[in-house]
Amino acid sequence: MSTDHRTGTASLRLTSESGETLAHRDVRVRQVRHALEFGCAAFEVAQAGEDYQQLWLDLFDTATLPVYWGRYEPERGATRRDDLMTAARWFAERDVRLKGHPLVWHTVKAPWVDALALEEAEALLRGRVRREVGDFAGLITTWDAINEVVIMPRFTNEPDGVPNAITRLCAQKGRVEMVRLAVEEARSVGTTPRLVLNDFDLGPEYEQLIEEVLAAGIEIDAIGLQSHMHQGFRGEEQLWEISDRFARFGLPLHWTETTLVSGDLMPAEITDLNDHVVASWPSTPEGEARQADEIVRQYTTLVEHPAVESITYWGMGDAGAWLNAPAGLVRADGSAKPAYHALRDLVRGTWWLDPTTVRTDEDGRLPLAGFAGRYELELDARSAQVDLAPGDQALDVVL
Template identity: 50%
Template sequence: MTETSDLRHRSADAEITLTLDGEPLAGREVELSQVRHRFSFGCTAFEFTDYANGTSERPDGDERLLEQWEGLFNFATLPFYWGRFEPERGKPDTHRLLKTAEWLVGRGHTVKGHPLAWHTVTADWLLDLDNAAIAQAQTERIRREMNDFAGVIDMWDVINEVVIMPIFDKYDNGITRLCRDIGRIPMVRMVFDAAREANPGAVLLLNDFDMSAAFECLIEGVLEAGVRIDALGLQSHMHQGYWGEEKTLGILDRFSRYGLPIHFTETTLLSGHLMPPEIEDLNDYQIEEWPSTPEGEERQADEVERHYRTLVAHPAVEAITYWGMSDAGMWLGAPGGFVRADGTPKPSYERLHRLINEEWGTPPTTIATDAEGRLGCNGFLGDYTITWQDREAAFTLDAAGEQRLTLELG
């Protein structure tokens, strides 16, 4: 299994020659800062839709949460659950979501849409259609969203939880009906073909919570059928307890054998009591109160650090998305956020902040150039600036190993 401490694939050594008006900037102290990680540290941004659209009922609280969010993350997921996005056929919530996505991109964040096809929270009006019409509506929906959001959202969870999709029996829905009729692999092909046709340059994910061999069989069948998948999405909602390094590494090694980038798309770790182990469907655990506790918060902080260290160390992993910033509004009412419902940060927030911004980041650092205007640095892959007085130069560490750069201060 992959070790959890070797991060050479995440960093680069750089020898940089600085020039000013074409001459080496010799013997000067300059400031080096990392602006953005190449690795996608992500979280849901559902809670900022009203704030971005100027309709928030608590703008001060949202502004505070945004500041906390941006203290950790550079990658946002926005909701496209069909039943909420288009509860009435022909009236999608495009304007509001597009404005939110543009606002996030304008703040320097990459945005992903989740999901384009899913049997849960899907449109109720599909039940009035036959399967052929459901298929047509689904592919038209995908083309519409891919076109409307192109250039703003160019990454999508195209289809969600296909392993269970045709056998889902909690309630009747049009997508399960269709998948049961045509089969999993044709269903995946249909939605991926529609997405690829609409936005050929988009990054398209196959996402699932099922980490069993059933998901492996699905992936193999889809790939053998010639469907192009850009990345695999693996969910890790750990409401019943932290997986631990051994299980996590085992999952990573099993799914990395396909040679595809891996995104941990939905991660949750709790700071309160754990869900009982006998619960099979997490949605079945509904309780009135699920408080965060001091002991739980210390446990969560330790587990968050262990989980992120394990994932970042694995070379196949390109992104981690945490499923909720604050306990206010968390899925199932679980105490899984980095921030308590009252807006105060938990120990897990401080722990992850230190990892991302200090241990794996480069805070503003003063470095002196030599007589030839050269300086050396080592940093995590990403975007950087060098500043001297009122002059600045930008550069990117985009590949592990050694780089030699010459930069003109402008």
């Protein structure tokens, strides 16, 4: 196993806008971001303090934003579009790629929909998908189109006891047609979003669903795989085996939600992670050392797998973490854990090109070699960006 498939080399030929060959010039080269997406759930970042924001931007280049129907439209017709738009633009201004999560899900759904007739609920759901994809076109370019479809038609864990409209709709239509609803409505807006089928079920039922979805001619762009490792690290062999198993469908793999705890592990007998409720779940020195070791092993394995296109850590900070687990890379007090530094040493160290100055030859050419991604070239007051792909290439650049 290696990361050779992630790297590229290029011969760049530099000319000015007037066509002059820029020979024997010193050009500053710096990497801007990776082609492989190093993402993080970023629900709190745009409103956080500058130190926290900088920690996030110094490590991640892809943000997942919350577009849960129940939180986005808590009352019918009253959306939080302006708040989400502000956050999306904040990231876009910093060249961060954006994903919305999720368009269709049976949890964190709009409770006011449950009381409606199923036909009306379906019409509203379809409209919700079109509205969000259309409103955020050009900003949010990737969506978890539908989330956790395997369990969707049989989901019963409703604290208020009210029948779930999304679950009932999925039971009526079937899983495949529910996926079709999400995907076709998202594509009907006329934009070109990248759509992910996402699930925490990494077993045969999810594989069968993917087979049926593809056989039905439904066009998904990536397969989403979740792994909240609150009960312990899966290990390199299992991560590789899962990636291999889902790579057979010929679609990019997105590890959409991953976490590793830096405190006591959740008891192994817990089946549903949501059932583990404790008054306090602190991060510990021993747990932080374990988390740092495991995150290096996790990311190294996934970066080495050729089918993996995106890896998202599910929340940088402990404050407000899912299930109050100490799964963040930053403590509640804002200080970075060893896992943060360990991961950054990979993403912005081992797998990153440090800024450097390169002199062009007599033909205005300079070599570029590094991990596939976006690079910026600076000469005097001029600059240009180039996308380095894996393998060898020759590129013309106008500065």
